[in-house]
Amino acid sequence: MLKNKINWIFAIAILALSFQACEDPDTTFDPINPDLSEDAILGTSQSAARTLNGLERQLAEVAGEYVHLAEIASDNYDNTQTFFNQFLDILNVTSTDNDINDTQFEIARLRELAKSGLNIIGPGDPNYTADQEAEFLFFIGLSHLLSAELFTVLPAEPQGAAQPASAHYALAIDFFEQGAAKASNPATQVSCLMGQARANYYAGNQAAAVTAADAAIAADPGFVRFVKFDVLNGARIDNEMQNAIHDRGSFDDLQPLPRLDFLDPKYNDDNASQDIDMPLLKIEEAHLIKCEAAIADGALGTAQSIMKDIIALVATRPTSTFDDSVEDRTERNPGTRPDSSIVVVASSPGAALVGGLVIDRKVGNVTIPTVSGTSVTDAMVDAVGSEDEALELLYLMRQEIFIAEGRRMTDMGVKFVVSEIEQLANANIKVEDTTPVLPSFFTSIAAELDGITYDATTFECTITHDVNAIIVANKTSDFVCPFH
Template sequence: MRHAILMRMSRLMAPAVAVLVIGGCNAFTPTEVRNPNLTDEDFLRTPAAGVTWLRGTQRQFLITLNTVVQNSEIVSDNYFNNYTTNNQQFDQPVVTYLDPEVTSIQNSIARLRYMATFGLDSVFPRDPLVTANDKAEMNFLRGMANLFAGEMYVALPGSGNGEVLPWQTHVQNAITDFTQARTLSTDAAAKNGYTLALARAYYRLGNKAKATEESQTLLTASPQFIRNATFDPTNGPTNAMQGVLTSSVNNFQPLPRLDFLDPKYPNRSATTQSPIAFLKSEEAYLILAEAALSDNNIAGAKDRLNQLLTLVSARPTEQVDSRTQQRGRAGGKVIYPNTADTRVAFAPGQPFVDGLVLTRSTGTVKAYTVSGTSVNAARIAAITTVDDGLYVVYLMRQEIFLAEGRRMADLGIRMPVAQTEIIANPNTRDGEAYTKATIPSFIPLALGMDGFTYDQTAKTVIMKNDMNRILVQNKASADVLPFN
């Protein structure tokens, strides 16, 4: 009997793209399944079935990462959907269980989790060539599916047609998978990635002791760690975020105060795609700084932020031709500033800041391809209160994780279980709390997060709201700032 997942995933066994760890290009050789009508038993008897399934699961991870990053960036205050066919309501933000994107993200996460589980339970036990590192990586991929579920959704089923589990349970399941991955692995770089994933998961749960422990472990082992998701321009998947950031028709526009960081994923050539650094040691420094502030240790937090600033300054940058980026002047709904003499105020009544907007009409601009920030040593030195320290931490989180799909979780926004799940799954019921998105009461609606006034004559921009200030003001909310 044919297994449904093999039928659906046969195309995933086409040339697949590996997820790379810095320090070694551990790319897999592309493998094809030549017969698309393989049965379960046929496939499981093929040589190297385990590594073939792992490659397909890695490919599904890239597909999942694409939909997580692109859609959560619209929901957040990072980007405005100026001119695309992507969801037109997420910017408000309006998120309902009817949205096809809510369904597609949920399906992609569930597919990744299913493929990883099927690999661990059914494929790997039949393949004597499977290594401990293969098993570790498959556990890690399932952990990422669970982590995405826990970071993005109010709740989700934990298995096909299973009971709906709260987001905290999904994050805890991710911790179990990451821990198992690290236990199995003999690859030092991979183990570092699993450690950082653990720090990220513990952070989201608000477990300060474990988050700081894992963060320090990572920094001791690899203070400049980075793990990239790499894409294939020929066989796919490509970097979907790169496409909407670099198109000439003004697709996604960053907040004017984030303009200097865009595009994070430049077009390099027809045969090269920009990677996404979905795990990097910047996160560990940020976790440790925030933990210090929660302990009222301002000096310790400033020390961590200065270490972070040194790391960010050492990350690679590129000069890229961004002249096609018209910033709303070629069909977009909103006109954005496009010259470096523009000054930006983060909120009404706040001082204007220089250097946040780029001139793209001539020459090249600097692209921060891993991490960038507007924060400098003088700004860190000026921190005198816990709240001001938290403000700097969250500004740096926003800037450093830009276009990586992280901001929506920091804002406390969560998607609901999709209506398609409610219809199909007998263990769900319409009208339950999990059918409604979580949008904290302090989140401005009606484009309040993305809105600004732009005086083209005076060359000034005034943002409607400074969301990092609002986050700190609402730090007691259970939805945000996990250590408070």
């Protein structure tokens, strides 16, 4: 425990050094505490390892800032209270939003700490290894990947001009490729391969995405890399998404879309001293990428076969059984949300009513997937009759598999903007950089994005808009479906 605290202090010192070095290379790091001087940090044994520990901590800080925001901005969750962001639920994306500002700067801190590890700390460490270098490259790539996924434009360096998502994806791919080539550790190598696959996917590079996905599957068919949380040994590195969907109990802050009820809460307090780790990269995504490529190529049979592989893979993932009776779906407005296993749900007005999606909580223990889950069955896959039907089913699988991981917002084409604080401090940021660019097919229904109607007497729930169907209807738009 003490060792971890020392590692965090060490990493924070490195982070301060890296920001100063990037913004003004002529200044020197001159802290008040002589134990945190540059000489006490650089060139020391195990300094690279400690910096990597600090990067894991910083990644937890990043996830703690953005994941719940991205989930609120999507149709996955309805924010029913005032404790979390009140603007993003209706796609009110503004440069003055403090949450968006914090997300931007936590990503920048991740990038700059990783760059210091790669360029300064690692080379001066007598115990520096190629795998550590590969991990630094991975974290730099990840910072650019998150920049592109979450923001329309964002600087790629301190005081730099705002770069479009396409530029950040290109940078991410480059760093991930370097990391994969450098790594001998299988986990690091597959992390970089999955990063390549994901960045190439969103960039629309179909062939490259599939190649990286195939390589990742071959290397580790059960791969998962987690964001690690350590409540005991660090300041504010808890799983904020866990707070939002479970730990605040009967406050019911974030309510899941009823068709996703059986997947919530993905994170719980089964271990009171440790928040549940969050999937960051997992091999399911490699299969999902290959499936979407097959659909785009018109290979419907291949896509159906891959979907069945995904279903089988998801069935092997762990679950958590815990008492969720304290949580309530309708505490504020009794009878307004489904909270019983007899409820049937329609994905849109006029769609078929489906059972088995809402679970009973008041009875006590529930069992929830902690890595991946899906309601899609082989029979549903067999019933697919067209490429659009396959694509809609695939996006339902993506929605279910990535729930509470901050991915759905990006799949919907919704992104944040550069912070006003950045604009005021950085002369290279233009006013247009702080203007949101959002898909009109979602902004036009922003107030109803996660809307439902529920009849507590018939136990029938209808979702106002089927977002997956809207995504497919607009598949040729630049906002969604990268391979179409």
